[in-house]
Each structure stands twice: as C-alpha cells, then as structure tokens.
Amino acid sequence: MDTFDKTALNRVRRLPERGRYDRETIYAIVDEGLICHVAFVDGDQPFVIPTIHGRLGDEIVLHGARASRLMKHIAAGNAVAIAVTLVDGLVLARSVFHSSMNYRSAVLFGHGRLIEEGAEKLAALEAVSEHLARGRWADARLPTPKELDATLVVGVPIDSASAKVRTGPPGDDEEDYALPIWAGVLPFQMQAQAPLADPRLREGIDAPDYVKHYVR
Amino acid sequence: MDTFDKTALNRVRRLPERGRYDRETIYAIVDEGLICHVAFVDGDQPFVIPTIHGRLGDEIVLHGARASRLMKHIAAGNAVAIAVTLVDGLVLARSVFHSSMNYRSAVLFGHGRLIEEGAEKLAALEAVSEHLARGRWADARLPTPKELDATLVVGVPIDSASAKVRTGPPGDDEEDYALPIWAGVLPFQMQAQAPLADPRLREGIDAPDYVKHYVR
Numbered sequence: 001m002d003t004f005d006k007t008a009l010n011r012v013r014r015l016p017e018r019g020r021y022d023r024e025t026i027y028a029i030v031d032e033g034l035i036c037h038v039a040f041v042d043g044d045q046p047f048v049i050p051t052i053h054g055r056l057g058d059e060i061v062l063h064g065a066r067a068s069r070l071m072k073h074i075a076a077g078n079a080v081a082i083a084v085t086l087v088d089g090l091v092l093a094r095s096v097f098h099s100s101m102n103y104r105s106a107v108l109f110g111h112g113r114l115i116e117e118g119a120e121k122l123a124a125l126e127a128v129s130e131h132l133a134r135g136r137w138a139d140a141r142l143p144t145p146k147e148l149d150a151t152l153v154v155g156v157p158i159d160s161a162s163a164k165v166r167t168g169p170p171g172d173d174e175e176d177y178a179l180p181i182w183a184g185v186l187p188f189q190m191q192a193q194a195p196l197a198d199p200r201l202r203e204g205i206d207a208p209d210y211v212k213h214y215v216r
Numbered sequence: 217m218d219t220f221d222k223t224a225l226n227r228v229r230r231l232p233e234r235g236r237y238d239r240e241t242i243y244a245i246v247d248e249g250l251i252c253h254v255a256f257v258d259g260d261q262p263f264v265i266p267t268i269h270g271r272l273g274d275e276i277v278l279h280g281a282r283a284s285r286l287m288k289h290i291a292a293g294n295a296v297a298i299a300v301t302l303v304d305g306l307v308l309a310r311s312v313f314h315s316s317m318n319y320r321s322a323v324l325f326g327h328g329r330l331i332e333e334g335a336e337k338l339a340a341l342e343a344v345s346e347h348l349a350r351g352r353w354a355d356a357r358l359p360t361p362k363e364l365d366a367t368l369v370v371g372v373p374i375d376s377a378s379a380k381v382r383t384g385p386p387g388d389d390e391e392d393y394a395l396p397i398w399a400g401v402l403p404f405q406m407q408a409q410a411p412l413a414d415p416r417l418r419e420g421i422d423a424p425d426y427v428k429h430y431v432r
Binding site for chain 1: 261295321367413
C-alpha cells in the first residue's frame with residue numbers, strides 16, 4: 001500500500017488541497033527533517049518534546065536514556081503523534097491575509113513499542129545515527145554493552161500519516177495585484193557551516209567527507 | 217517574576233543541567249523560532265500541528281481560519297503545550313553514545329483563550345506578522361473587516377515554561393580521546409536566500425530592506 005487511508009485521525013482539514021497521503025511524499029519529509037516533535041498525553045495534559053529520529057520502513061525509531069519519561073511512555077505502548085516540519089520560505093503576499101509560509105510538514109500517528117532485542121536495537125540506533133550523518137556509524141566508536149543497557153530504544157509503527165505542502169508564489173486577491181507593494185517568496189535553507197574540530201582532537205585527523213560536504 | 221517556577225509540568229528531567237527557567241532565555245528562543253509545534257489532546261489522542269506564532273509579553277498568539285480545528289480547540293480554553301526548537305549543530309563525538317545535537321528548545325504550557333476584541337485581535341495579528349518579517353505590517357495591505365471575521369485569533373497565556381540548551385564541543389569518555397576518529401561540531405544555520413519576486417509583481421518595485429537583508 002503506497003498511501004495511507006484518509007481517516008478522522010490524519011485527514012488534512014484546513015486547505016485540503018495541500019494534503020498528501022502517499023508514503024513517498026511523507027517519508028521524504030521525515031527523512032529530510034533533522035528532528036521531530038513528539039506529542040503525548042500524560043493524564044489529560046498534552047506534552048511535546050523535540051528529539052532526533054530515524055526511520056526503518058514504516059516505523060519511526062527513537063532513543064533516549066533509560067530514565068527518560070518520554071521513552072518510558074512510548075515503550076509502554078501509548079499513543080503518540082510525531083511531526084516533522086521543513087520551513088522552505090516566507091510567502092509575502094500584498095495582503096497580510098494571504099501571506100503564508102512555504103513548508104512541507106508530516107504528521108504521523110502510532111503506538112509505541114520497546115525495541116529490546118540486541119540486533120534490532122543496534123539497527124535502530126544505526127538508523128538514528130545515519131539519519132543525522134550518513135557514514136558516521138562506520139567511523140565512530142560503537143556502543144558497548146553497558147552503553148546499550150543505559151539506552152532505551154523505542155519504535156512507533158506508523159498507523160496513519162499525512163503531509164501538508166505549500167509551494168510557489170503568493171496568491172493575492174485579484175484587485176490587490178495592482179497595489180504598489182513588493183510581493184514574493186523569501187526562501188530559507190538550513191545550511192551546514194564549516195565544521196568546528198573538537199579542541200581535544202588528535203593532530204592529523206581531517207574531517208571526513210560526510211562532514212565537510214554535508215548535505216541533507 | 218523573571219523565572220518560571222519549577223514544577224512537575226516544566227521540570228527538565230533528563231540532563232537537568234541543560235534546563236533553563238528564566239524568561240529571557242525562553243523568550244529569546246520563542247522569538248527566534250520561525251514556527252512552533254502545538255500539541256493538544258482530543259479524546260485520548262495526542263495531536264501536534266506546526267504553525268506560525270507571535271508573542272505579546274507572556275502570551276503566545278496564534279491565528280488560523282475560523283473553521284480550523286486547532287484554533288477552535290484552543291479558543292475553547294483547552295490545555296496546550298507549545299514547543300519552539302532551534303537546531304544549532306550536530307555534535308559528533310568519537311563514540312556514538314556521546315554524539316548529540318547543539319540546540320535551544322523551549323516548551324510552554326497554558327490554556328487557550330479567544331481573542332475577539334477588535335484592537336486586541338489586530339495587535340495579535342500584527343505580532344504574528346512582525347514575528348515573521350519585521351517591517352512588513354507597515355507595508356502590506358492590512359486585513360479588511362471581512363478578512364478579520366474569517367480569521368480566528370487565540371492567545372495562550374504562558375502558565376509554565378522551560379528551555380533546554382546544549383552548546384559546545386562533544387564530551388567523550390576520557391579513554392576515547394585517544395581514538396583516531398574525527399570529532400567536533402557541524403554547525404547549522406537557517407539562512408535566507410535571495411528573494412524571489414512574484415511573477416505578477418508590478419514593474420519598478422524593489423524588494424524592501426527587511427526582505428533583502430533578512431535576519432532573525
């Protein structure tokens with residue numbers, strides 16, 4: 001199945017023409033976003049926490065300390081909503097009313113599960129690491145059994161999801177196009193800067209290509 | 217009061233040394249972030265939606281269409297959690313275990329209210345507009361009574377909040393500093409690109425300075 005069913009959970013209500021339900025669009029956003037925001041309910045209270053993530057097929061994987069409230073909550077099988085949002089630009093219409101943003105956002109719904117088995121746990125950690133910096137896993141010092149034990153890894157199989165995408169120039173009211181007001185798009189880009197070597201870096205170690213030429 | 221009380225709601229549980237409770241730190245993050253993520257509960261189900269925001273003193277202001285579920289939910293006085301997150305860089309430690317991100321994140325808690333009175337509603341819309349592009353409000357065509365009527369504006373007075381901040385180089389285990397692995401920080405920056413004029417822009421209108429020299 002290449003698209004998610006449109007249900008009460010994931011239906012894009014406002015501006016439904018911006019809604020997308022296909023995995024290709026949704027997962028491209030999930031994979032490009034550096035971080036996600038995880039929402040959960042404790043009692044009646046909503047919480048939202050930013051965290052790093054990885055994706056393995058139809059599952060989002062997350063990790064944290066064994067003592068983390070978020071991780072324990074997800075590991076216990078509770079419902080979560082996960083948002084990944086990419087801001088592409090300001091849309092400056094002539095009217096305030098039609099001003100907007102260009103963006104690509106995905107919201108995913110599922111219930112958590114604990115990932116405990118050794119090989120699966122390591123694969124999930126590798127997915128998170130490679131999500132942030134592809135190539136790093138092969139270079140870095142991998143987790144020891146003690147470190148693995150201190151880490152809680154959870155998965156959220158994606159039950160439902162949708163994306164919302166806006167692109168292109170502003171859309172003003174027809175009579176406003178005659179106004180002497182500048183209009184257009186101010187694009188934004190998340191850009192990697194020059195890497196800063198650790199002050200304690202051993203001499204003669206160059207930054208690897210996946211750091212020097214980082215792209216998302 | 218310049219700091220928020222530390223309570224069960226806002227206490228930074230993991231890595232408490234990264235926690236901040238002062239308004240100055242928290243509001244600087246809120247004001248720099250282009251967007252926020254709003255979490256709310258409908259039934260038992262958590263939802264999270266990205267949206268643009270403004271801040272007026274100790275209140276977050278948001279707007280949307282009158283039909284928006286999120287806006288109606290907030291206007292009805294329900295509890296929300298709002299996150300604003302700035303990603304400053306990848307922290308590449310020699311070990312996967314100590315790898316991290318440099319970030320500044322704020323999470324705010326409150327209950328919504330409808331902002332209906334004309335002058336207050338307009339001030340809130342101005343705050344959102346100026347939050348995105350300072351100077352735009354004075355240039356753009358302001359909302360008509362009909363547009364105002366189609367827009368729902370809500371406020372979330374901030375009852376509780378905290379921030380979490382990580383900066384600086386990786387912190388590896390002492391014995392790992394001898395490893396022949398590059399370590400350091402890859403800084404990220406959200407950068408405005410060259411403005412793209414609307415294809416239907418009238419001739420002879422230059423992009424204003426707040427667009428050409430956009431800074432956050």
